[in-house]
Amino acid sequence: MAQDSTPSGALVYEARGLKKIFDGGSVAALRGVDFQVWEGEFVAIVGPSGCGKSTLLQLLGSLDRPSEGSLTYRGQSLADLRDPSAYRAAEIGFVFQAFHLLPTFTVAENVQIPMFEGPLSRGERVARARELLHEVGLEHRLDHFPSELSGGERQRVAIARSLANNPSVLLADEPTGNLDSENAAHIVELLLQLHRDRHTTLILVTHDLTIAALAARTLRMKDGRIVHSPPDPVAA
Amino acid sequence: MTFFTIVFRGLIRRPVRTGLTLLGISIGIAAVVALVGMAWGYEKSIGRQLDVIGIDMVVSNMSGGLLPKVFDESLQGRVAAFPHVAEVTPTLMLMLSVEEAPLIMVSGREWGSFTWKMLRVLDGRIPKDATERAVVLGRLAAEGLGKKVGDTVQIEAEELQVVGIVDGQAVVENGAIILALPLLQEVTGNEGKVNFLNIRLTKDTTKPEVARLRDQIKEIFPEGRALEASEVVGTSQGFRIARAMSWSTALLAIIVGVLGVMNTMLMTVFERTHEIGILLAVGWKRQRIIWMVLCESALLGLLGGITGVALGAAGLKILESTTTMRGLLEPDLSPKLLLTSIAIAVVVGVISGLYPGWRSSRLSPSRALQA
Numbered sequence: 283m284a285q286d287s288t289p290s291g292a293l294v295y296e297a298r299g300l301k302k303i304f305d306g307g308s309v310a311a312l313r314g315v316d317f318q319v320w321e322g323e324f325v326a327i328v329g330p331s332g333c334g335k336s337t338l339l340q341l342l343g344s345l346d347r348p349s350e351g352s353l354t355y356r357g358q359s360l361a362d363l364r365d366p367s368a369y370r371a372a373e374i375g376f377v378f379q380a381f382h383l384l385p386t387f388t389v390a391e392n393v394q395i396p397m398f399e400g401p402l403s404r405g406e407r408v409a410r411a412r413e414l415l416h417e418v419g420l421e422h423r424l425d426h427f428p429s430e431l432s433g434g435e436r437q438r439v440a441i442a443r444s445l446a447n448n449p450s451v452l453l454a455d456e457p458t459g460n461l462d463s464e465n466a467a468h469i470v471e472l473l474l475q476l477h478r479d480r481h482t483t484l485i486l487v488t489h490d491l492t493i494a495a496l497a498a499r500t501l502r503m504k505d506g507r508i509v510h511s512p513p514d515p516v517a518a
Numbered sequence: 519m520t521f522f523t524i525v526f527r528g529l530i531r532r533p534v535r536t537g538l539t540l541l542g543i544s545i546g547i548a549a550v551v552a553l554v555g556m557a558w559g560y561e562k563s564i565g566r567q568l569d570v571i572g573i574d575m576v577v578s579n580m581s582g583g584l585l586p587k588v589f590d591e592s593l594q595g596r597v598a599a600f601p602h603v604a605e606v607t608p609t610l611m612l613m614l615s616v617e618e619a620p621l622i623m624v625s626g627r628e629w630g631s632f633t634w635k636m637l638r639v640l641d642g643r644i645p646k647d648a649t650e651r652a653v654v655l656g657r658l659a660a661e662g663l664g665k666k667v668g669d670t671v672q673i674e675a676e677e678l679q680v681v682g683i684v685d686g687q688a689v690v691e692n693g694a695i696i697l698a699l700p701l702l703q704e705v706t707g708n709e710g711k712v713n714f715l716n717i718r719l720t721k722d723t724t725k726p727e728v729a730r731l732r733d734q735i736k737e738i739f740p741e742g743r744a745l746e747a748s749e750v751v752g753t754s755q756g757f758r759i760a761r762a763m764s765w766s767t768a769l770l771a772i773i774v775g776v777l778g779v780m781n782t783m784l785m786t787v788f789e790r791t792h793e794i795g796i797l798l799a800v801g802w803k804r805q806r807i808i809w810m811v812l813c814e815s816a817l818l819g820l821l822g823g824i825t826g827v828a829l830g831a832a833g834l835k836i837l838e839s840t841t842t843m844r845g846l847l848e849p850d851l852s853p854k855l856l857l858t859s860i861a862i863a864v865v866v867g868v869i870s871g872l873y874p875g876w877r878s879s880r881l882s883p884s885r886a887l888q889a
Contacts, residue, residue, distance in 0.1 A: 345799060346884040371801025382796045382887065386527050391519045396800040404520055443800065 292321035292356070294451065294483050295342060299351035302337050302506075311337040313506035314351065321450075324477055324484045326494035329503035335487040336455050338503070342485060343374050343453050371399035375444030375482075377473070379456035381436040383428040389415065389439050390424040396446040414442040418472060434465030441472060445480075452477065454486040458493065470496065525813040528786065535782060540822045542778040546771035547826025547863050551855065552834050553764035558850035560760070566688040568747040572632060575728070577715035577735055579742040585613060588711035593739055597715055600734050602723040607631035608712035610702050616695065617672055619662055623694040624673060626702025626712075633716060637696070642667035642682030648698040654682035656692035671695065676705045717744075772866055775822070779870035783815045787878045794878050795886025804879040811875035812868055819867020823860035830859070 300315040311334045319325055327335045340346045341353055344366035353360045355369070363369050370376075383392050393411040402410060415421050418438040428436055437457060444452060454473060458466035470493050477484040486497065494500045502510035529536050568576065577597060578586035591608045598606045610626040627633045629648035637644065637654065645652045653673075655665055660683045663671065670677045678697065686692050703709050719728070728746065735744040787794070794807055834849040 340884045343799070345887070346882065365803065367798060367801050367803045370799065371803075374801070376799050378799075378887070382792075382799070384793055384796060386531050387519075387524075391523075394519055395524075395797065396802075398521060398524075398806065399801045399803065407519070447801065 293318060294321050294323075295319040295353070295355055295485075297351065297353045300338075300341065300348050300353050301350035302334070302341060302346070303349040310506055312341075312348075315503075315506070315508055317501060317508055317511060319483060319485060322481050322483055323499065324474070324486070324497045326497035326500045327485065327487045327503060328489070328491060328494045328500055329509075331489075333503040334506040335503055339453050339455050339485065339487050342451075343376055344369050367399070371396060371447055373450050375446075375449035375452045377437070377440050377444050377452065377454040377457045379459035381428070381433075381440045381460070383436055383439055383443075385428055388425050388427055389420060389431070392428065392439055393443045393446055396443060400447050410446070411442070414445050415439070417445075417476075418442045432465070433461050434468055437461060437465070437469050438472065441469070441476070445476065448480075449482065451483045451485065454484065456487055456489065458488070458490065466490075466493075521810075522813070525810060525817060528790070528810065528814045529817060532786070532789075535785070536818065539778055539782040539818060540825060543775045543819060543822025543863055543866065544826035544829050546775035546866075547823050547859050548830035548833060549771040550768040550862060551827055551830025551851075551859050552837070552849075553767050554859075555830065555834055555849040555851055555855055557761050557764040558852075558855060559848045562850055563688055563690050563848045565747070566690075569688075572636065572718060573716045573747050574719040574723075575717040575731070575744055575746055577717065577739065577742055577744045578713060579739075585611060586713045588708055588713045589739070589742065591710055591712045594712075594715055596738050597717065597735060600731055602720050602727050602731055603717055604720045605632060605718040607633055607716050608699060609633065609714040609716060610699055610706075610708060610712045611714060612702070612706060614673060614706070617663060619659075622659060622662070623690060624702060624706075625691075625694045625696045626699040627696060629698045629700075631716075632718065634696075637684040637686055637691070640683045640685050642680070644682055644684075645698060648700055650681075650698070651676075651701060652679045652681040653695050653697040654684045655680055656694045656696065657683055657685050658692040659695055662693070673697075673702075674705050678705075772862060775863070775866045776870045779815055779818055779822075779867055780873060782818070783811060783871050783874035784877070786814070787811060787874045790878075791881060791886050791889040794881055795883050795889060798881070798883035799887060808875040808879045811878050812871040815871030815874070816864050816867040819863040819865070819870070820860065822867070823863025826863060827856050827859050831856070 296318045297315050300312055301310065302312040303310050315334075315338060327338065329335050337346070341348055341360070344360050344363060347361050355373070360366070360369070384395065387395070390408070390411045393414055394407045397407045397410065412421065412424065415424060418441055420435060420438050420442065423431060423435060428439065431439065437460075452473070457473065458469050461469060473484060473486070474496065476482060486493070488494055499512050501508050577593070579589055588610070594606050594608050597603060607628045609628070612624050613621045614624045616622045616624070634644060640657055642654070644654060653671060655663065655671070660666065660680075665671055665680050667680055667682060669680045671680055672678075673695065678701070684696065686694070699712070703711060732744045735742070797807060798804070831851050834851065838849060
């Protein structure tokens with residue numbers, strides 16, 4: 283059942299004619315994408331492999347720059363950001379399919395990594411990591427290394443890490459793609475709970491239509507374009 | 519966890535490679551410590567020797583290498599006639615192969631001059647006069663040659679009796695064989711030749727008067743130079759060559775060190791492309807990535823520097839105690855040298871990290887994540 287995400291009316295992302303071309307023009311991952319995302323929304327992006335979902339998410343997180351078109355975050359062009367890392371550190375929490383934890387750091391240390399770009403002292407970082415790991419139910423795994431955890435636990439650590447700097451947007455790229463169905467359900471439930479409790483804008487890329495069905499809005503992509511988009515909740 | 523925890527973890531993730539790189543830097547820095555320590559130590563020792571003996575000026579022809587060329591000893595009388603010269607004594611100093619020692623300083627001194635008076639007799643006595651076919655040994659030379667009073671020592675083709683062991687209060691003196699000037703001239707075929715005139719000045723001699731005296735000596739001995747004791751080491755061509763050689767070798771070691779650390783850091787950056795992508799994705803600034811790489815390479819340099827200094831110092835101590843070098847070496851292991859060496863190692867680390875750091879900061883986060 284779709285979540286009752288209640289957009290506040292503030293426009294978070296707006297894309298107009300967004301294109302992303304790779305390899306000198308031979309690969310067009312995005313071929314002109316238009317959409318808007320509002321504050322507090324839960325938007326799912328679905329589509330077959332290679333349709334440009336992950337590329338779109340990377341542009342939203344400013345991990346890459348658009349080739350053409352405009353993409354704004356709260357009215358500011360992401361292509362013109364002087365310091366994309368400051369934007370990522372302050373506004374964005376990423377959750378990846380492959381978890382992307384640092385193997386030589388413990389669970390607690392992994393969660394602290396993004397906090398180095400914030401104002402917290404060493405003690406505050408430790409306390410916050412503990413608090414976030416408690417929130418995802420892993421307070422008993424603080425000193426374990428990622429290799430000692432199950433897939434579901436690793437993804438929960440990645441979720442705790444994504445919340446380290448209290449972001450206003452969570453970008454999740456196939457967060458359940460590497461998990462069995464039971465763990466996948468737990469992770470989805472955790473993301474939804476965080477979205478509700480923190481009023482975080484959640485944009486989730488998935489293959490899984492049952493997960494997408496939980497979102498307030500689902501954007502369907504094919505061949506680098508959005509082929510179906512329900513009515514914009516605020517504009518409507 | 520602090521930022522330096524992250525830096526440290528970066529180094530220990532590949533312990534064998536880090537260890538080998540550390541070893542490379544250590545050997546380079548050990549070479550710096552050993553070579554420069556020897557050069558500085560020898561210079562200091564010569565300076566101290568002149569000071570102990572009470573020599574104010576030295577006349578020599580320093581163009582000949584480590585030891586100056588010989589000249590006619592008749593120059594002594596002409597220099598003694600100049601104003602403000604209280605005393606002049608000639609010396610013939612040679613580096614000779616003596617029995618088991620490949621090279622040892624042999625010092626022939628004018629009998630009865632002030633250069634004899636500074637020697638403290640530890641055992642035996644000073645030769646009775648200039649005609650006695652005898653030597654005294656500096657205490658380190660005696661130890662190195664394994665000689666005691668009553669033994670003989672062979673210089674060139676001559677067997678000379680050891681009549682005393684002395685302490686000259688400087689390593690050059692303690693490492694030398696000392697005998698009367700005419701005897702050394704005869705034994706080595708240098709009759710009438712010396713290579714130093716040691717001058718004591720009258721107490722009230724002013725700087726302009728010293729300068730005038732130098733000019734006067736230059737007039738009668740154009741190929742030679744009169745140097746104040748403090749200038750002897752700094753202007754000696756031999757010491758300059760030794761200093762240049764030690765620093766050149768050290769520079770070579772440093773360049774090898776830079777390449778080694780740079781290679782390691784580049785490998786690290788290539789291997790950690792994915793990790794750097796994660797750090798960029800979670801919001802780390804590019805400057806922080808560069809700083810991380812630089813800190814890792816600087817830490818590598820620091821650790822290599824510390825172990826290199828320890829290696830170099832230990833190596834020098836071992837070298838100093840060998841039969842070959844005993845008495846010839848008084849290495850300068852001053853804090854200045856040790857700290858300079860460590861600082862060089864850290865600078866090597868930082869320089870080596872600049873390019874890898876820059877490379878890492880140029881990575882595209884999205885591509886790095888796919889690596």
